[in-house]
Amino acid sequence: MLHLENLLIRQGDFSLTADWSLERGQKLAIIGPSGGGKSTLLSAIAGLIPITAGRIHLGGQDASELPPAKRPVSLLFQDHNLFPHLSVGRNVGLGLRPDLKLSRDQWQQVDAVLVQVGLEGLAARQPGALSGGQRQRVALARALLRKRPVLMLDEPFAALGPALKSEMLELVAQIVSDNELTLVMVTHDPNDARRISDVVSLVTDSVAQAPQETQNLFANPPKALAHYLGQEDF
Amino acid sequence: MVNRAQQITRSALAGYGAAGFLAALSLGTLGVVALKAGGLSGLNGGDLAAIRFTVAQALASAILSVALAIPVARALARRQFRGRGLLVTLLGAPFILPVIVAVLGLLAVYGRASVISEALQSLGFTRLDIYGFSGVVLAHVFFNLPLATRLFLQGWQAIPSEHFRLAAGLGMNSRDISRHLERPMLGRVLPGTFATIFLLCVTSFAVALTLGGGPRATTIELAIYQAFRFDFDLSKAALLALVQFGLTAIAAVLAWRLTRPARLGTGFDQPVKRWDCNGVGAVTLDALTLTLTALFLLLPLAAVALKGLAGLPDLPFSILPAALRSIAVALTSALLTLSLALPLAQTIARTSPHRPRLAGLLEGAGYLSIAASPMVIGTGLFIALFPLVDPARLALPITALVNAALSLPFALRALIPALREVEREYGPLADSLGMRGLARFRLMTWPRIRPAAGFAAGLAAALSMGDLGVIALFADPDAATLPLMLYRLMGSYQMEAANGAALLLVGLSLALFWGFDRGGRVRAAS
Numbered sequence: 102m103l104h105l106e107n108l109l110i111r112q113g114d115f116s117l118t119a120d121w122s123l124e125r126g127q128k129l130a131i132i133g134p135s136g137g138g139k140s141t142l143l144s145a146i147a148g149l150i151p152i153t154a155g156r157i158h159l160g161g162q163d164a165s166e167l168p169p170a171k172r173p174v175s176l177l178f179q180d181h182n183l184f185p186h187l188s189v190g191r192n193v194g195l196g197l198r199p200d201l202k203l204s205r206d207q208w209q210q211v212d213a214v215l216v217q218v219g220l221e222g223l224a225a226r227q228p229g230a231l232s233g234g235q236r237q238r239v240a241l242a243r244a245l246l247r248k249r250p251v252l253m254l255d256e257p258f259a260a261l262g263p264a265l266k267s268e269m270l271e272l273v274a275q276i277v278s279d280n281e282l283t284l285v286m287v288t289h290d291p292n293d294a295r296r297i298s299d300v301v302s303l304v305t306d307s308v309a310q311a312p313q314e315t316q317n318l319f320a321n322p323p324k325a326l327a328h329y330l331g332q333e334d335f
Numbered sequence: 336m337v338n339r340a341q342q343i344t345r346s347a348l349a350g351y352g353a354a355g356f357l358a359a360l361s362l363g364t365l366g367v368v369a370l371k372a373g374g375l376s377g378l379n380g381g382d383l384a385a386i387r388f389t390v391a392q393a394l395a396s397a398i399l400s401v402a403l404a405i406p407v408a409r410a411l412a413r414r415q416f417r418g419r420g421l422l423v424t425l426l427g428a429p430f431i432l433p434v435i436v437a438v439l440g441l442l443a444v445y446g447r448a449s450v451i452s453e454a455l456q457s458l459g460f461t462r463l464d465i466y467g468f469s470g471v472v473l474a475h476v477f478f479n480l481p482l483a484t485r486l487f488l489q490g491w492q493a494i495p496s497e498h499f500r501l502a503a504g505l506g507m508n509s510r511d512i513s514r515h516l517e518r519p520m521l522g523r524v525l526p527g528t529f530a531t532i533f534l535l536c537v538t539s540f541a542v543a544l545t546l547g548g549g550p551r552a553t554t555i556e557l558a559i560y561q562a563f564r565f566d567f568d569l570s571k572a573a574l575l576a577l578v579q580f581g582l583t584a585i586a587a588v589l590a591w592r593l594t595r596p597a598r599l600g601t602g603f604d605q606p607v608k609r610w611d612c613n614g615v616g617a618v619t620l621d622a623l624t625l626t627l628t629a630l631f632l633l634l635p636l637a638a639v640a641l642k643g644l645a646g647l648p649d650l651p652f653s654i655l656p657a658a659l660r661s662i663a664v665a666l667t668s669a670l671l672t673l674s675l676a677l678p679l680a681q682t683i684a685r686t687s688p689h690r691p692r693l694a695g696l697l698e699g700a701g702y703l704s705i706a707a708s709p710m711v712i713g714t715g716l717f718i719a720l721f722p723l724v725d726p727a728r729l730a731l732p733i734t735a736l737v738n739a740a741l742s743l744p745f746a747l748r749a750l751i752p753a754l755r756e757v758e759r760e761y762g763p764l765a766d767s768l769g770m771r772g773l774a775r776f777r778l779m780t781w782p783r784i785r786p787a788a789g790f791a792a793g794l795a796a797a798l799s800m801g802d803l804g805v806i807a808l809f810a811d812p813d814a815a816t817l818p819l820m821l822y823r824l825m826g827s828y829q830m831e832a833a834n835g836a837a838l839l840l841v842g843l844s845l846a847l848f849w850g851f852d853r854g855g856r857v858r859a860a861s
Contacts, residue, residue, distance in 0.1 A: 149763045170769025181760050186782035199765075200774035 102127070102283045103146070103251060105309075108155035110138070110145050117141060117304070120155075121311035125250070128277060128284040129312050130298035132291060134329060137304045139287040143255050146285070147176040160250060170199070174251040175244035179259055182240035183228040189215070189239050190224030196243035210246065218242045218272065234258075234265045238272070245276060252277060254286040258293075270297050291330060295319060305329060345772070350682025353675045354700035360740055361707035364715020365576055371718050372570030378578075381550060382571070385558040386578060388551070392468060393536035396475035397529050400483045403476070404528075405521065407628050408487035410621035413609045422625065423488070425632055426481040431794065431848050432636075433801025434474075434541040435818050436837045439825070440635025441465065441474055441546075443642060443834075470546035471554075475539065479532045481632065486531075490524035491517070496608065503610040512611055530590035534705060537582050541803040545822065555579045559710045563808055569714075576711040583706035591702075643838025649831040650839070654820060658839060661800055661817040664735045665847055668799035669792040671739035676701070676746035676791060681780075683747075684754035701747045704740040712737050713805035730809035734816070738799035745798075746791035753787035754780070789855015793848040800844040817843070 104122035117138040123129055131139045144150045146157055148169035157165045160173050183192045193211045194203050203211070215224055218238040228236055237257050244252055254273070258266045274297055277284045288294060294301050300312035305325050322330060378386075411423065429437065443449060445465050452462035465473055494516055502512050543554040553561070555575050562572040612618075679701055687694035704712075716733050717726065757780055765779045781788075803818040815823070817840050824833035 144763070147767055149766055168769070169763075169766040176767050178763070181764060184761060184764075184779060184782070187778065195768050195770070195778070199768050199770040199778075201778060 102160060103285070104156075104158035105146075106156040106158065108145070108157065109153045110141055110150070111153040112141070112150070115141070116153075116307050117309060118155075118307065119302075119309035121302070121309075122158075123283060123285070123300070123312060125283055126281055127300055127312075128274075128298045129286070130294035130301045130315070131285065131287045131304055131309070132289065132294050132301060132329070133304035135289060138307070138309070139289075139304050140255050142304065142309050143176065143253050143285065143287055146172075147174055147253060148172050149176075173249050174253055175247050175249040176253045177237070177240050177244060177255065177257045179256045182257070183236055185228050187228075188224065189220070189226045189228065189231070192228065192239055193224075193243045193246060196246035214242045214246050215239075217245065218276075234261055234269060237261075237269060241272065241276065245280065248280075250281075251283045251285065254284070256287050256289065259289070266293075267296075273297065291319070303329065346678060346776075347682050347685070349678035350697065353679040354682075354697045357675065357679075357703060357740060357743065358700045360712055360716075360736075361703040364712045364719070365573065365580070365707070367715040367719050368569055368576065368711055369573040372573050378574065381553075382558060382575060384550060385553045385555050385575070386582075388468070388547075389537055389554045389579075390582070392471050392475070392554070393533050393539075395468075395472045396479060396536045397532040399472065399476050400479040400532050401525060401529050403480050404483035404487055406620070406624045407480070407484045408491055409517070410624045411484070411488055412491035413612055414621050414625070422629060423485075425629070426485050428636070429478045429481050429632070431797035431801070431844055432478075433803070433818055433837075433840050433844055434478075435545060435803050435821055435825075436639055436801065436841045437477055437635060438474055438542065438545045439821075439833065439837045440639040441470070441477060443638035444634045445470075445473065466546055467549075467552040468547075471539070471542055471552060474542045474546055475532075475536045477631070477635070479535065480628070483528050483532060484628075486528045487521070487524060490520045494520055499609055507611060509611045509617065527590055527593035530586055530593055534583055534586040534590055537586060538579065538705070538708065540709070541818075544803070544807065545825070555582075556708055556710060559708055560808065563710065563714055569718075572711065572714065576708045579708050580706055587702065587706050639834070639837050639841060642834035643841075646831040646833070646835030647838065648835070649829070650835045651832060654817070654832075654836055654839065657815050657817045657820040658843065660731060660814065661840075662843065662847075664731055664738070664816060665796040665800040667732075667735040668738040668742065669796040669847075669851065671736060672742045672746050672795035673788060673792055675739065676743055676750055677788070679743075680747055680750035680754050684751055684758055687755075698747065698751075702744045705744055707740075709737050709741060709804045710808065712740065713808055717809075726809075727811060727814070730806065730811055730814045731816075733809075734802070734804075734806045735799065737805045738802050739795060741802075741804075742791075742795035742798050745794050749787045749791045749794075750784065753784040757783040786855045789851050789853070792855070793851030796851055797844040797848040800847055801840060 102123055102125040105119040108117075108119045110117045115138065119142065131142065133139055141150065145152050146159075148164070148167060148171075152165065155165075156163055164172050183189075184195075187195075190208070190211050191201060193214060194201055194208065197203055197207050197210065212224055215221060218241050220235060220238055220242065223231070223235070228239065231239070240257070252273075258269045261269065270293065273284070273286075276282070284297070286293070286297065294315060298315050301315050301318050302312045303310045303323075303326050310325075318326065322332060411419065442465070445451060445463050447462045447464055449463065456462050498516055499512070502516065507515065537554075538556055539554055540556040540560065543552065543557040544560070547553060547557065555578060559572045559575045559579070562568045562575065612621075679697060683694045683697050683701075686697065713733050716736070717729060720726075720729055720733075761779055761783070765775055770779060801818055802816075803822055806814075806816050806819050807822070817836065821833055821836040821840060824830075824836055
């Protein structure tokens with residue numbers, strides 16, 4: 102589903118390489134120290150920043166030159182996922198048509214998808230009137246409407262409290278399995294990775310390492326992961 | 336990236352178009368005037384006197400404004416008192432105050448017939464006379480002391496409050512704080528402020544027209560006006576315009592190099608908590624400074640208001656069409672300003688991350704009008720369009736266009752940071768959703784920049800409403816604007832009517848600014 106072929110991203114002094122792939126339906130967590138390039142990798146896959154060398158294949162086609170909106174991915178950021186001046190319904194509707202010229206049928210789809218994420222009847226609200234968790238649900242609803250096979254999340258729940266975060270992770274897990282999506286999630290919290298992912302890629306020392314099975318990896322952490330987790334002495 | 340470069344081509348074209356148009360407006364018109372003149376003539380003694388006077392008054396105005404602004408800004412930065420916000424707002428008022436109204440107010444306070452003059456005479460001194468050098472400098476300080484104060488205040492508030500806390504912890508007194516925190520800040524802010532004020536005073540026209548004049552108090556811009564209006568000496572006008580261009584270009588480059596970019600209208604809210612300056616002497620000094628500043632700004636304004644109210648019944652009926660003409664010119668100018676500034680600012684905001692030099696060049700085109708002579712722009716347009724259109728019908732459109740060009744630097748200063756912020760915060764989201772072109776502007780950009788656009792349009796409308804510049808060239812009695820009418824009333828010593836017209840003018844300018852600024856903010860979601 103996702104194949105990074107000799108990928109190199111360079112921005113000034115910063116560089117990151119990756120050379121691995123992910124199967125359809127797999128759930129990948131990307132973990133590693135902050136500033137290591139986790140978000141940069143996601144932005145490159147989404148087409149928001151240019152790559153220096155290598156190719157990005159998505160769903161069997163070379164996506165390296167595609168504009169962001171043409172790539173078969175949906176990306177949720179940590180913030181600025183919604184336009185604060187547009188209502189919840191209009192924010193979601195942008196997922197169907199970026200100029201918002203929707204038919205009545207399409208507006209009904211918007212209402213229906215809001216029900217799916219537990220926000221029934223809130224279409225007319227402004228984002229400012231919602232809680233942080235509700236706002237990310239709106240963004241998820243839009244991602245659902247876009248029906249892109251790869252869902253990418255860039256620490257979208259980092260600002261939420263523990264209970265709310267676990268609720269949102271459950272919702273994501275359910276959405277991913279119901280819609281048979283491939284999930285790529287950046288997190289700095291190893292517990293998130295344990296809960297939702299079946300493979301983990303560690304980003305450290307300018308390399309995004311090939312994904313390994315979550316359970317095995319945490320059971321026998323290699324040196325770099327142990328260092329990141331603070332487990333070297335055990 | 337390739338695809339991104341392709342998708343912005345159409346809007347970038349509009350930006351380059353606007354930049355080209357502005358460059359042609361500033362430089363092309365100068366060329367037209369020089370061509371028509373068939374060459375440049377030499378400068379005579381009077382011209383040299385005008386150049387000397389221009390530089391001298393601009394230097395004096397800049398030095399006085401900057402020197403007086405330092406204690407005012409320091410007092411505002413370190414004191415919390417009731418009415419502080421009001422005083423800071425008052426410091427913004429001269430910016431949209433029509434020059435001719437301010438001149439009338441200053442004459443009412445410091446003129447030969449003022450209360451101060453009466454008092455001086457009864458004490459055996461001579462009456463004040465502010466025509467000439469002193470009056471020109473006084474008016475320039477009236478306009479630029481508030482500007483300098485606001486810029487310095489921004490500098491003061493940019494010093495992190497932790498530094499003052501640290502200084503207090505180390506037991507520093509006011510002198511130590513001045514040496515370690517305040518003087519380094521002033522060293523960064525002062526040169527740019529000085530150069531900016533010098534620049535604004537070099538091209539001064541309306542102040543020199545009303546308070547100066549004669550061989551000993553003529554600015555270059557006024558000399559250009561006289562060359563056109565009284566001698567129709569195009570070659571002299573073009574030569575003087577070149578001299579002025581050179582002077583302003585030097586000052587503009589200095590101002591630009593010395594200025595750290597600061598955003599308009601940010602963070603005047605909270606004074607920093609200070610521990611070092613609560614002695615009786617410091618408190619008294621600050622109180623005195625602020626009281627005098629408030630009086631300096633308020634007295635002329637109060638005089639305009641009081642005398643204006645008394646003068647309203649004396650207004651001739653012809654004031655009505657003049658006011659309507661001015662409103663039409665102001666609205667057209669605001670519209671033109673936005674139509675030029677929006678595509679230009681958008682292109683600058685988008686090019687600057689990848690191609691900073693190109694973005695700098697585009698921004699320079701927007702600022703060219705500061706260095707250009709409005710008189711020359713107006714005359715150049717007049718000469719160029721003369722064969723095509725009836726000249727009598729050109730006065731108002733040309734005035735609106737020239738005013739728009741003059742407002743553009745301020746519009747760009749407001750719009751570019753706003754556009755950069757939108758692109759930084761919401762650009763990735765819009766890219767990933769595929770929002771492009773008009774839909775992107777309508778759904779993402781415009782709702783976010785509406786407050787900045789409203790502010791820019793309000794400023795453009797107010798500046799145009801009060802402008803007494805190019806319109807004076809075409810002094811056609813049937814096409815007079817309100818400021819020109821006010822000038823004529825003053826010239827024919829109908830002071831009651833002039834005072835009434837001044838109040839009407841300042842009311843309309845403020846109303847236009849308020850209306851646009853308010854319109855931009857209303858229901859603007861945060």
